[in-house]
Amino acid sequence: MKIKIIAYGIAKDILQTKEMSYELNDDSSIGNLKNVLLEKYPKFEALASLRFAVGEEYQDDEFVLEEGSEVVIIPPVSGG
Amino acid sequence: MKIKIIAYGIAKDILQTKEMSYELNDDSSIGNLKNVLLEKYPKFEALASLRFAVGEEYQDDEFVLEEGSEVVIIPPVSGG
Amino acid sequence: MEIKIYNNPINVEEVEQYVYDPNCGGIVTFIGTVRNSTKGKNVVRLEFEAYVPMAIKELNKIAETIMEKWPVKKLAIHHRIGNLEIGEVAVAIAIACPHRKNAFEACAYAIDTLKETVPIWKKEIFEDGEVWVSAHP
Amino acid sequence: MEIKIYNNPINVEEVEQYVYDPNCGGIVTFIGTVRNSTKGKNVVRLEFEAYVPMAIKELNKIAETIMEKWPVKKLAIHHRIGNLEIGEVAVAIAIACPHRKNAFEACAYAIDTLKETVPIWKKEIFEDGEVWVSAHP
Numbered sequence: 273m274k275i276k277i278i279a280y281g282i283a284k285d286i287l288q289t290k291e292m293s294y295e296l297n298d299d300s301s302i303g304n305l306k307n308v309l310l311e312k313y314p315k316f317e318a319l320a321s322l323r324f325a326v327g328e329e330y331q332d333d334e335f336v337l338e339e340g341s342e343v344v345i346i347p348p349v350s351g352g
Numbered sequence: 353m354k355i356k357i358i359a360y361g362i363a364k365d366i367l368q369t370k371e372m373s374y375e376l377n378d379d380s381s382i383g384n385l386k387n388v389l390l391e392k393y394p395k396f397e398a399l400a401s402l403r404f405a406v407g408e409e410y411q412d413d414e415f416v417l418e419e420g421s422e423v424v425i426i427p428p429v430s431g432g
Numbered sequence: 433m434e435i436k437i438y439n440n441p442i443n444v445e446e447v448e449q450y451v452y453d454p455n456c457g458g459i460v461t462f463i464g465t466v467r468n469s470t471k472g473k474n475v476v477r478l479e480f481e482a483y484v485p486m487a488i489k490e491l492n493k494i495a496e497t498i499m500e501k502w503p504v505k506k507l508a509i510h511h512r513i514g515n516l517e518i519g520e521v522a523v524a525i526a527i528a529c530p531h532r533k534n535a536f537e538a539c540a541y542a543i544d545t546l547k548e549t550v551p552i553w554k555k556e557i558f559e560d561g562e563v564w565v566s567a568h569p
Numbered sequence: 570m571e572i573k574i575y576n577n578p579i580n581v582e583e584v585e586q587y588v589y590d591p592n593c594g595g596i597v598t599f600i601g602t603v604r605n606s607t608k609g610k611n612v613v614r615l616e617f618e619a620y621v622p623m624a625i626k627e628l629n630k631i632a633e634t635i636m637e638k639w640p641v642k643k644l645a646i647h648h649r650i651g652n653l654e655i656g657e658v659a660v661a662i663a664i665a666c667p668h669r670k671n672a673f674e675a676c677a678y679a680i681d682t683l684k685e686t687v688p689i690w691k692k693e694i695f696e697d698g699e700v701w702v703s704a705h706p
Binding site for chain 3: 598599656669
């Protein structure tokens with residue numbers, strides 16, 4: 273299935289793009305996506321945290337993605 | 353001996369004057385002055401607190417007054 | 433540090449700008465305003481009176497204690513006296529610290545202690561009378 | 570309550586005026602400014618980026634939690650994004666409570682939580698490079 277990945281902050285630098293589409297196995301979870309990303313972009317390993325949002329909400333590793341899901345990568349935030 | 357009393361806030365209302373001179377026994381302390389004032393102006397009894405300052409500093413009951421001392425009556429403060 | 437007591441309206445922005453420090457990431461401010469009612473009674477206006485030289489001294493003590501207790505870089509306390517209308521600023525305290533936790537603690541300490549020790553008095557004027565605030569238990 | 574994220578300079582006075590409540594005796598404000606250095610290195614400017622719709626949602630969650638936990642009357646959080654020069658205001662949080670202790674607690678909670686949960690990122694631009702703040706442990 274195809275999902276869309278949107279990246280902010282340092283995640284955008286690591287992916288070298290703001291948005292990309294990505295091919296994943298059906299019924300993949302956020303956890304599966306995370307593993308795939310960590311393998312393909314080892315720089316994610318070095319971050320202090322790595323969170324993901326779908327539907328403008330943080331989602332945990334168990335969250336199951338579907339065809340067309342938009343997943344936002346949330347590297348360590350630093351507002352304020 | 354003669355001292356000067358200066359009053360602020362509700363103390364001014366109770367004494368009905370901002371300043372007055374007052375005759376006290378020699379070597380009277382703040383504590384003695386307080387007793388005299390409480391007797392003469394019983395409304396001071398009703399206050400939440402009654403403090404005294406000499407030389408722009410709070411002084412306790414033991415502080416000994418002298419001829420010409422300027423004693424400021426500090427009723428409960430309410431700044432801010 | 434900047435300690436002031438005066439009759440004119442307080443410019444909060446000025447107080448905050450005074451403490452701005454390029455090494456500090458944050459400023460915590462407390463702004464005390466004149467409330468429109470006390471125990472359900474409408475306040476028409478307030479009158480603030482201070483024993484100014486001693487009030488300045490006591491405010492300086494607060495500032496010095498803060499400088500000792502917390503790594504405060506800059507601190508300003510402005511207190512107004514005279515007649516104040518509802519909503520006007522009676523006091524503005526601004527504190528800049530490298531760490532915001534300290535700035536919150538120091539600012540709370542400043543206003544708490546000010547209300548205990550600084551010889552300033554306020555009288556609430558109602559339509560049918562007036563009361564020296566906190567005078568009676 | 571008023572939650573805003575925008576590109577233009579933050580007018581702190583406006584933020585404070587928004588929360589002014591005639592029933593409250595005090596306003597506590599936190600103003601976050603751009604520091605001139607990090608670990609001894611000179612910062613030239615900062616760039617703030619936000620995932621705006623989610624950041625607004627997360628700021629609203631903070632505001633709602635505060636309204637539940639403390640008797641806060643009014644609350645405003647303005648966060649700036651885009652390019653900021655040294656000394657410019659990145660965030661202003663103002664809170665009005667009947668009791669100042671609550672306002673201090675609520676304001677500290679707001680900025681602490683903002684820094685943990687709200688998807689906003691800042692990049693420090695040095696003369697010889699740039700760093701996403703807090704990205705690495």
